[in-house]
Amino acid sequence: MSRPILSRLLGLSMALLLTIAGAARAHEIRPTIADVEVGAEQVTLTLRITLETLLAGIDLDSVQNTNDAPEAALYDMFRAMAPERLEAALRADWARIGRGFLIEVEGQRLTPVIAAVDIPAAGDLELARDSILTVTADLPPGGAGVRLGLAPGYGTFVPRQVGGGDDAYEGFLAGGEMTPELPRAEVLTEGAGAVFLRYIGAGFEHIVPLGLDHILFVLGLYFFATQVGPLLWQVSAFTLAHTITLALAATGTVTVPASVVEPLIAATIVYVGVENTLGWGNVRGRTALVFGFGLLHGLGFASVLGDYGIASGRFVQALVGFNIGVEFGQLAVIAGAFALTGWFIARPWYRRAIAIPASLSIAAVGAYWVVERTLL
Template identity: 50%
Template sequence: MTRLLAVSTALFLFAAPGVRAHEIDPGIADVQVTETEITMSIQLSLESILAEMDLAAITDTTQSPVEQIYAELRATDPATLRAELEGFWPRMQRRIIIEVNGDRILPELVGASIPEVGNFDLARSSTLNLRADLPEGDDPVRVGWAALYGDLVVRQVGGGEDAYTAFLSDGDLTAPLPRLEIRTESAWAVFARYIIVGFEHIVPLGIDHILFVLGLFFFSLHLKPILFQVSSFTVAHTITLALASLGLVSIPTSIVEPLIAASIVYVGVENIRGHVNVMARTGLVFVFGLLHGLGFASVLGDFGITASHFVAALLGFNVGVEFGQLAVIFSALVLILVAVRFAMIAPLRVEEQPVRDTQVMYRAVSVVGSILISLIGAWWTIERIFL
């Protein structure tokens, strides 16, 4: 019955309308530096900028207190929105950071491409074209934008497949970009950088993936079931991460995200039921891993990875994800062992003393934890379909 319910839920989700229309995407800046000037072409959600949303604090425009202002701007025609931009530009100009030798340079707005209103339920991606004169000399340039504007992908153009790319958050700036040549990165540098990106996508950013991994851990304290599940999950998400990153598989996030939430519900419910066949569970975890790999790919795609660095970035990201998953499992295990240790020295009544046994404590934590995981996953499933 549980498996039938899962299949029915999946079919329902595939038929559901788009649910991630208001998701916050990072800005994408293509940067070209010459001896005398810098030019930038930035793709962004102009409406969220004009509404002064704090994009670093939210993942969805509906979470912002200025959502209504955003909605009104989203319904605004391009000419009117361009006029709004002209009036707002002096404020925005100070939040676009171009820095040479520690000195800030204000960019000039030379053009803006704003699409028609179109489908109001989908985000509108506008493009701003900026330029700035650089001071004399050959000091390198660093760029970025204010933390208020959220994440920013920077790509240095004109350098072929080895050109520099960066994913900036919290108001960070790029590495120094030279004027007379293109900054390049070795495969090892890309590999190391993407290990960090992959780890951060699990801890602390990937709360849905954290809950899923905890669901795997709460299935059994024995090494064999945990190893089977984690290995199955790893192989599966590696497959779809690679295929989706290569553009061979493409499934809308409006389908992937609700299914990821539903997978969290499923593993939690199975944990509560108990006495589930390990191999059957491992097979389902493999299927769920395919879904989570598609979720990882949507994040990796934001970076605009060059072809020459694709393998290094993919491997590094995957290694980082594995480190993140192991960190989650290890932390949960340590907390249970610490709880048992405290129970051993606590003055407990006779009926309370069973919690001094690691298996009893683990089962208590796993049941409570699985209930919470299932409830959170159920709410996310509803939210990602209807809200």
């Protein structure tokens, strides 16, 4: 591949990075969490949910941020509504929205009914608003259990059957997927292995495709390295460090506001990009620095585990699985970068034509995020 072509590709890459940077924070899409009570005659779902996305008709399986959706302006309109107006809009459109809540008994689709809605005040319009929606459905006679899910386009669904303690079933479902049958007379339970595997997937997903800031940080490490061994040590040091602070933050031992953590994470991206460009440091010094930055990134990961509301008895399995998934995600980013540019690392022009322009792009995006997360 010639250097002019490489330069054009890098220019397009920088434009893409700057584009996605502007959408990385404002209206993040989070999973819908449901506490599920299955009685003899009725099933009740108490959902923590972002109602505005459903009212706007956003396909939550295809975007990670509402700003990326064609319905972004409609979402913003609903996001600014007072609670009573938003509830009125929900009830008026429930015939359509309710079809996306899948409740089945032996293949028979049940009709969900709104039992209660609790919507906070509009508050900071740059943050997603979590509402509490309680939905019920009458069960047909008999003892058959209930299967639940959200329709395709409704995003990730985390149902939890209440009443069974730490071993109660907790799912992690994509749009269109259904739970196993949740019994009426008892609570479905699951083993520690199932929790562990589920959080490996959650950790991987938080890097690829959702973790744009963490992806750029790992790419910053990649464009500094000229050998695989030191790079893998740095990535492992990063994982070890964020495991420590993630555990401390997720258990409430350490609490740092996101308004402080997020700009600092962006600043770490700026630093590695600038250091790559200026040629500072050495492998040992970079590894120690990466460990320190990993402690900061772990505080950023903490909100993710909080989104899933892990039962206390499953915390260790979830934490270990999540961090393994993060490590796999980071290695996937490195593998992708190597597949695109690894052929040229030994070339004398690699640093000048690829590593430095890419590092400058990474630093520019990080600088944009520092400003956005601090001032906007």
